Amino acid sequence: MERIPILKMGSFLLVTIQVDMHDQLALTLQDDLTARIVADRASGVLIDISALDIVDSFIGRMLGNIAGMARVLDAETVVVGMQPSVAITLVELGLSLPGIRTALNVDRGMELLRSARNGEFGGDGRQDG
Amino acid sequence: MVVKTVELPLAQQEDVVAVRQSTRSLAVEIGLTIVDQTKIVTAASELARNTVVHGGGGKVTLEILRETSKQGLRLTFEDTGPGIPDLERAMQDGYTSASGLGLGLGGSKRLCTDFAIESKVGVGTRVTIARWKV
Numbered sequence: 041m042e043r044i045p046i047l048k049m050g051s052f053l054l055v056t057i058q059v060d061m062h063d064q065l066a067l068t069l070q071d072d073l074t075a076r077i078v079a080d081r082a083s084g085v086l087i088d089i090s091a092l093d094i095v096d097s098f099i100g101r102m103l104g105n106i107a108g109m110a111r112v113l114d115a116e117t118v119v120v121g122m123q124p125s126v127a128i129t130l131v132e133l134g135l136s137l138p139g140i141r142t143a144l145n146v147d148r149g150m151e152l153l154r155s156a157r158n159g160e161f162g163g164d165g166r167q168d169g
Numbered sequence: 170m171v172v173k174t175v176e177l178p179l180a181q182q183e184d185v186v187a188v189r190q191s192t193r194s195l196a197v198e199i200g201l202t203i204v205d206q207t208k209i210v211t212a213a214s215e216l217a218r219n220t221v222v223h224g225g226g227g228k229v230t231l232e233i234l235r236e237t238s239k240q241g242l243r244l245t246f247e248d249t250g251p252g253i254p255d256l257e258r259a260m261q262d263g264y265t266s267a268s269g270l271g272l273g274l275g276g277s278k279r280l281c282t283d284f285a286i287e288s289k290v291g292v293g294t295r296v297t298i299a300r301w302k303v
Contacts, residue, residue: 060189062182063218094189094207096214097273125207133211133276134262 044069046076052084052153053077058091066102073106077113084153085110088146090121100135107140116156117141120149173198173233179217179246180226188217188229192244195231199240199302209242209300212277216246216296219273224248224294234299241301243283252290260286 042065047054053076055069073085085106089095095103107117120143122130130137143149175195177188192213196206213229220227227248234241253259262275274296278284283299 060186062186064182093193094211094214096211096218097276098214098218123207125204128204129207129211129280132208132279133215134279135276 041068043072046072048076048080048082051080051082051157052086052150053080053082054086054088056088056091061099063098066099070102070105070109074109074113077110077115082115083157084115085117086146086149086153087117087119088121088149089119089126090123090145092126093123095122095126095130095135097133097135100130100137103137103140111139116153118143118149118152120144120146170235171232172235175231177229177231178226179220179224179228179248182218182221185214185217185221188231189214191231192242195233195242196300199233199242201242201300201302205300205302208280209244209298212280212298213244215273215277216244216298219296220246220248220250220294224250226250227293239301239303241299243297243299246296247293248295249293252292252294253286253288254290256286256288 044055044057044065053073055073076082077085087103103119110117118141122142141152143152175191177191178184179188189210192210193206196209201209217229220229225248227246230245232243234243260274260278277298281298281300285297288294
């Protein structure tokens, strides 16, 4: 079955979405990531969407679900690299991606995850790391 | 005047991806800006999914239109599914029957310059959208 690869780097999981996803592929990614957060004891998930030239409501919902599930499993999620035209379209569509942390690029996203792990972020009181 | 027509089936999820790609290449062909391309491709994705998931499958017709001072891209989504009993309600944000965020129809309308929907219970639904390059 077609899958989006998930890389492990330290205590973080990295995903770069490079293909035009059909809905089932997006749902598989959601399930795979949730399983890997637990299996790898990940404290953060970084999703790079710089190669996506659209985010519709389904993909938006998937990103929200991943962030929500990760949070319940004590991991932070950062979505990075959104193209400006995608951001403009998302807002007009009516999607503001509530609950999803975003960063401009992978570097800033990693910084955000590191500070979250060290408990510097938004007071989520994470003790480990 | 229609100068180019492409017809694509909408039976399964993978067809939604094909519709996005064809919409993008036609949008590029008529010279839409990158933001306008993204808007119509996103709207096409929402409506194509509706046709597959709620309409039980159907087809989409993509057309390049030419008028004296402008070119446009028009997409017509047709299914022979159950139809939408309350169109006014279906157009509202937050109305959802299945798997989305309920932004499909209302959101698609906001992303396009022209939007029309006809639906008959038990007969089917037809949604037409367009974006123009002046």
